[in-house]
Amino acid sequence: MIEIKNLVKNFPGRRVIDGISAEIHDGELFSVIGPSGTGKSTFIKCLIRLLKPESGQIIVDGQDIAATSSEFTLARVRRSFGYLFQEGALFDSLTVLENVAFGLKYLTDIPKSEFPRIVREKLALVGLKDVEHLKPAELSVGMKKRVSLARSIAAEPKYMLYDEPTTGLDPVTTGMVKDLITDMRAKLKITSIVVTHDLNLALEISSRVAMLNGGKFVEVGDPAHFRRSENAAVKEFMEISHLSRK
Numbered sequence: 001m002i003e004i005k006n007l008v009k010n011f012p013g014r015r016v017i018d019g020i021s022a023e024i025h026d027g028e029l030f031s032v033i034g035p036s037g038t039g040k041s042t043f044i045k046c047l048i049r050l051l052k053p054e055s056g057q058i059i060v061d062g063q064d065i066a067a068t069s070s071e072f073t074l075a076r077v078r079r080s081f082g083y084l085f086q087e088g089a090l091f092d093s094l095t096v097l098e099n100v101a102f103g104l105k106y107l108t109d110i111p112k113s114e115f116p117r118i119v120r121e122k123l124a125l126v127g128l129k130d131v132e133h134l135k136p137a138e139l140s141v142g143m144k145k146r147v148s149l150a151r152s153i154a155a156e157p158k159y160m161l162y163d164e165p166t167t168g169l170d171p172v173t174t175g176m177v178k179d180l181i182t183d184m185r186a187k188l189k190i191t192s193i194v195v196t197h198d199l200n201l202a203l204e205i206s207s208r209v210a211m212l213n214g215g216k217f218v219e220v221g222d223p224a225h226f227r228r229s230e231n232a233a234v235k236e237f238m239e240i241s242h243l244s245r246k
């Protein structure tokens, strides 16, 4: 379980995260939504300490990582996370096999001889076969997303962080990524945190949705609760997302 208590993160001259508290339970699919520039990526980066918060606690399985300076602790906690980056960047000069095995090499003690088998297994989970020898330039956008996802689950993380997983994708690929996210949760029991400005996606796949506005979670609840929210920021966001309240 992840417990976030009074999280605060500033950038020079600006407070982006202004006292967020939340509990993310094992097995949940928790989405954070909000317009561009509200701090969604900042929030998710704090969770694995790619960014160091000003104050507050981030307790991952009982261990507070918000302020620790122990590289050992950070490395151990980071190993329990997979991260699908907003840009999804694969290493262009590496093959699919090398890309997917990247985390295995740096995060685990798994012997190199095991890599091809593990990579094949993870590629199969995201619906790919016989692509290990290809370079990213030879893949379609949808295939790249699948390979990025295979890479983030290669070391079998307990938690998955998805930053804008569907942004910039066509409707068919968006549907595919949506299915992959729900699949990962169902097949691997991965606790998932999705940050997105796609309210439609969030309401469709999440167990709970949080709206980030003005540095705070102004609404948190299951999709049904969320659709009925009386919060002004949520109502406005539903309107611009062309969603009717139910």
Ligand SMILES: Nc1ncnc2c1ncn2[C@@H]1O[C@H](COP(=O)(O)OP(=O)(O)OP(=O)(O)O)[C@@H](O)[C@H]1O
Pocket: 011, 012, 016, 034, 035, 036, 037, 038, 039, 040, 041, 042, 043, 086, 164, 197
């Ligand atoms: N490293 C940084 N240094 C200074 N300011 C930053 C940095 N990273 C983000 N910001 C600022 O913090 C705010 C939040 O950025 P963030 O990337 O978290 O937003 P976001 O909600 O993920 O946006 P998007 O939907 O466009 O991805 C923005 O105003 C951004 O300019």
Ligand SMILES: [Mg+2]
Pocket: 040, 041, 042, 086, 163, 164
């Ligand atoms: Mg972002």
